[in-house]
Amino acid sequence: MSRPVITFENVSxxxxxxxxxxxxxxxxxxxxxxxxxxxxxxxxxxDNVSFTINAGETVALVGTNGSGKSTALKLISRIIDxxxxxxxxxxxxxxLLELGAGFHPDLSGRENIFLNGSILGLSRREMSQKxxxxxxxxxxxxxxxxxxxxxSSGMQMRLGFSVAVHVDPQIILVDEVLAVGDxxxxxxxxxxxxxxxxxxxxxxxxSHDFDDVRExxxxxxxxxxxxxxxxxxVNEVLGRIENTYESNGQAKPLLSSNKTEVELSKxxx
Amino acid sequence: xxxxxxxxxxxxxAADQQLSMLSRFRYMIVSxxxxxxxxxxxxxxxxxxxxxxxxxxxxxxVLGIFWSLFNPILMMMVFTLVFTVMTPHFKVPNFPVFVLxxxxxxxxxxxxxxxxxxxIVDNSSLVNKVYFPREILPISxxxxxxxxxxxxxxxxxxxxxxxxxxxxxxxxxxxxxxxVQVTFTIGFGLIMATANVFYRDTQVIMEVVMMAWFFVxxxxxxxxxxxxxxxxxxxSFDVARWARILNPxxxxxxxxxITLYGIGQGGAPPDIYFxxxxxxxxxxxxxxxxxxxxxxxxxxxxxx
Numbered sequence: 001m002s003r004p005v006i007t008f009e010n011v012s013x014x015x016x017x018x019x020x021x022x023x024x025x026x027x028x029x030x031x032x033x034x035x036x037x038x039x040x041x042x043x044x045x046x047d048n049v050s051f052t053i054n055a056g057e058t059v060a061l062v063g064t065n066g067s068g069k070s071t072a073l074k075l076i077s078r079i080i081d082x083x084x085x086x087x088x089x090x091x092x093x094x095x096l097l098e099l100g101a102g103f104h105p106d107l108s109g110r111e112n113i114f115l116n117g118s119i120l121g122l123s124r125r126e127m128s129q130k131x132x133x134x135x136x137x138x139x140x141x142x143x144x145x146x147x148x149x150x151x152s153s154g155m156q157m158r159l160g161f162s163v164a165v166h167v168d169p170q171i172i173l174v175d176e177v178l179a180v181g182d183x184x185x186x187x188x189x190x191x192x193x194x195x196x197x198x199x200x201x202x203x204x205x206x207s208h209d210f211d212d213v214r215e216x217x218x219x220x221x222x223x224x225x226x227x228x229x230x231x232x233x234v235n236e237v238l239g240r241i242e243n244t245y246e247s248n249g250q251a252k253p254l255l256s257s258n259k260t261e262v263e264l265s266k267x268x269x
Numbered sequence: 270x271x272x273x274x275x276x277x278x279x280x281x282x283a284a285d286q287q288l289s290m291l292s293r294f295r296y297m298i299v300s301x302x303x304x305x306x307x308x309x310x311x312x313x314x315x316x317x318x319x320x321x322x323x324x325x326x327x328x329x330x331v332l333g334i335f336w337s338l339f340n341p342i343l344m345m346m347v348f349t350l351v352f353t354v355m356t357p358h359f360k361v362p363n364f365p366v367f368v369l370x371x372x373x374x375x376x377x378x379x380x381x382x383x384x385x386x387x388x389i390v391d392n393s394s395l396v397n398k399v400y401f402p403r404e405i406l407p408i409s410x411x412x413x414x415x416x417x418x419x420x421x422x423x424x425x426x427x428x429x430x431x432x433x434x435x436x437x438x439x440x441x442x443x444x445x446x447x448x449v450q451v452t453f454t455i456g457f458g459l460i461m462a463t464a465n466v467f468y469r470d471t472q473v474i475m476e477v478v479m480m481a482w483f484f485v486x487x488x489x490x491x492x493x494x495x496x497x498x499x500x501x502x503x504x505s506f507d508v509a510r511w512a513r514i515l516n517p518x519x520x521x522x523x524x525x526x527i528t529l530y531g532i533g534q535g536g537a538p539p540d541i542y543f544x545x546x547x548x549x550x551x552x553x554x555x556x557x558x559x560x561x562x563x564x565x566x567x568x569x570x571x572x573x
Binding site: 011015074075077078079080081082083084085086087088089090091102104106107111114115117118119120121122123124 | 398570
């Protein structure tokens with residue numbers, strides 16, 4: 001069971017702030033004459049991070065906002081490339097970076113299931129076999145043939161989650177998604193994630209909810225300002241984070257275990 | 270340089286590779302093959318995006334997909350009214366067919382380019398969140414417009430039958446002409462889509478460029494009316510020849526017109542070298558477009 005599925009070797013990711021800003025020819029001309037704007041401002045979202053995640057592990061990625069968690073997930077899901085270092089991935093990956101990414105508001109739930117399945121790389125036949133299970137889990141009922149724009153936000157989330165967990169992933173990236181939906185659906189998601197755990201799926205889990213993290217994961221990777229601060233037993237790492245904040249006399253921003261304060265970082269309708 | 274290698278279902282993404290010239294070349298060939306395999310693996314997505322495009326376009330309209338048929342008919346009625354009733358000295362035999370076999374491919378090209386330019390930026394929510402070969406977005410735009418174009422061709426064939434313009438065996442060349450146009454359109458669309466990610470001005474500039482392009486392309490006139498020697502600064506220019514060389518769309522549209530209209534009117538069959546030149550130009554544009562797109566598409570996730 002200790003086959004490595006995700007390996008980061010000295011991975012760094014640099015973002016050029018100037019690149020992020022110059023968007024039009026006009027701004028480019030302005031920046032040619034304005035030296036201050038031309039300055040190459042950069043920052044390292046990840047700085048020399050190395051870790052290995054083995055098959056079947058459930059690992060939590062923890063840290064405050066801007067610590068590089070999302071950058072790490074985007075690197076794993078091939079949305080962005082590393083500036084330095086090597087990433088090795090083996091196995092089919094399903095990323096829950098944003099539930100229902102790629103849903104089209106004018107298409108029905110059923111049409112969107114097939115569209116979403118093909119975005120994740122599945123054939124129509126494979127999706128047809130899973131269709132009933134997906135609709136059933138999402139609990140959409142007769143709304144399945146209604147355009148998505150008439151769905152409530154909760155229904156869209158449920159459908160998105162349902163598609164993502166039904167595509168037989170070997171690796172699953174979960175970014176904050178448990179914070180959405182009502183309590184009943186959250187419990188259903190947790191149950192589903194536990195089922196995936198038992199099936200040997202590798203799970204990388206981002207959450208600010210330490211209770212959820214302790215319940216689901218046995219290992220935690222702690223990132224702070226792009227630097228790896230800790231990697232090990234979940235209770236030990238989370239304990240160290242809590243100690244750090246207490247000894248600094250700071251409040252624990254977004255690290256509270258109070259469920260109502262969980263931050264929704266990836267909700268877009 | 271970032272390299273991506275796949276072996277035994279293991280994906281290795283390595284940054285900062287110092288590659289020699291030879292291994293860079295080898296990597297280029299291997300990655301091209303891998304991208305083509307990737308494209309094939311995602312064929313279902315291409316299909317779904319094309320279907321999505323067509324469905325969304327006609328959703329909430331009463332006539333639905335039939336608009337693809339009615340649109341050219343209505344367009345035709347306007348042109349016929351303007352160019353035969355209102356300006357009777359504008360004498361071109363079977364004018365509806367003359368103009369339709371040029372304007373339909375042009376509209377296909379125009380809609381494809383306008384769609385491709387915006388394809389990456391408009392789908393930023395997808396590009397930001399999921400990996401898939403990015404070239405699928407412009408390609409599916411072109412293919413959706415091609416479906417539309419093929420439906421509109423039915424109208425053209427109806428007019429050809431109605432006006433009793435004889436079909437010749439040359440009409441069998443039509444699929445090849447369409448293939449050449451699709452090749453050129455995808456190639457050019459890839460370049461424009463990339464440019465628009467980095468400079469959003471592209472889509473604004475291209476509105477003007479496409480209008481100018483429309484007028485220098487022989488749609489409402491035939492290439493043969495362009496002068497063969499035009500004196501500028503004491504030098505003589507073969508305008509008709511340069512219009513063809515500099516503008517691949519002129520050649521493509523002329524090819525449509527020769528196969529569907531010209532021969533039936535007693536014109537000469539297409540020159541095979543002329544055909545081959547257009548094909549080579551289109552392949553070259555596709556190669557350049559794909560190279561530019563591949564080089565930059567890996568950073569689309571950060572840019573949009």
